[in-house]
Amino acid sequence: MFGIERGSPDVVALAVPSFGIDDALEFRRWAENRAVSGGKKFFVFGVDSITHEAQNALLKTFEEPTPHTHFFLLIKNADMLLPTLYSRVEVVSAEAAGISSSERSEKEAKEFLASSVEKRLARAEKITKALKDEKMTRGEAAALISDMVETARGTHAFPRAYAEGLEHLVRAEEYARDKSASLKIILEHLAVVLPKM
Numbered sequence: 001m002f003g004i005e006r007g008s009p010d011v012v013a014l015a016v017p018s019f020g021i022d023d024a025l026e027f028r029r030w031a032e033n034r035a036v037s038g039g040k041k042f043f044v045f046g047v048d049s050i051t052h053e054a055q056n057a058l059l060k061t062f063e064e065p066t067p068h069t070h071f072f073l074l075i076k077n078a079d080m081l082l083p084t085l086y087s088r089v090e091v092v093s094a095e096a097a098g099i100s101s102s103e104r105s106e107k108e109a110k111e112f113l114a115s116s117v118e119k120r121l122a123r124a125e126k127i128t129k130a131l132k133d134e135k136m137t138r139g140e141a142a143a144l145i146s147d148m149v150e151t152a153r154g155t156h157a158f159p160r161a162y163a164e165g166l167e168h169l170v171r172a173e174e175y176a177r178d179k180s181a182s183l184k185i186i187l188e189h190l191a192v193v194l195p196k197m
Contacts, residue, residue, distance in 0.1 A: 010041045015074075017137040018179055019047040024057035031061050031069060039068060046074035048139015049177050055085045062088040076143045077150075080177055105140075109147035112190075113197040120191030128184040141183050142176040148190070149173050152197055165194045 012030065016023065027043065035041040050073075062071060062085065071089075075081070078091045112123055127144070130136035149169045152162065172190055175181045 008037065010035045010037050010039070011044075012042070013044040015046040017048045017139040019045065019050040019054050020179065021051060021053040021057055024054035028057060028061050031071075032066060034066055035068060041066070041069045042072070043070070044072040044074070048076065048137055049142050049179075050075070050080065051177070051179060052082060055082045059084055059088065076139075077146045079146070079149075079173070105143055105147050106151065109144055109151045112144070113148055113151055113194065115196075117192055120194075121188060124184065124187035124191050127187055131183060138179070138183065141187070142173070145169065145173045145176050145186070145190070162195060162197060165197065168193050 027045075031041075031043065065071065073089065078086065081089070112120055115123065127136060127141055131138065131141060149166070152166045152169050168190060172186050175186055176183060
């Protein structure tokens with residue numbers, strides 16, 4: 001990978017559901033060191049969610065990395081980044097890179113938005129159970145809310161009820177990124193307040 005031998009300590013790749021402050025501090029310690037090989041160093045991490053505290057801890061590291069250090073942050077939606085961190089990265093969308101987004105997740109989002117309140121509440125309960133049984137990650141549930149936002153934004157006819165619904169979705173998406181927030185309450189709230197879209 002990247003012209004570096006497999007198993008090199010100069011390449012770190014990880015995928016975590018949630019990247020928190022402890023992860024960011026550990027990452028910063030790793031990033032401050034020079035490459036073992038004396039050449040390039042790469043850090044590739046895919047996250048379902050990243051806390052605001054973690055993003056703030058990464059600011060200086062992303063702004064002034066050690067020489068020949070490269071970071072790749074793989075996230076569902078660039079909107080999850082704080083403006084201060086967003087300004088320090090180059091965003092490459094999956095579509096621009098030729099990678100298709102998850103059709104299943106988009107389909108679920110469309111179905112949720114088009115369903116009755118009763119069906120939405122049942123779906124919220126299913127998601128909550130899947131989270132509890134660890135059959136679904138918190139990041140996957142948050143990604144579903146992000147897909148609902150994108151679906152609602154793609155709606156051409158935008159009566160007032162849709163605009164208000166989009167406001168609820170955007171706020172819910174933001175709340176879902178907070179590890180302490182209850183996804184059950186967020187999903188149930190959306191199930192009740194959103195108009196059929």
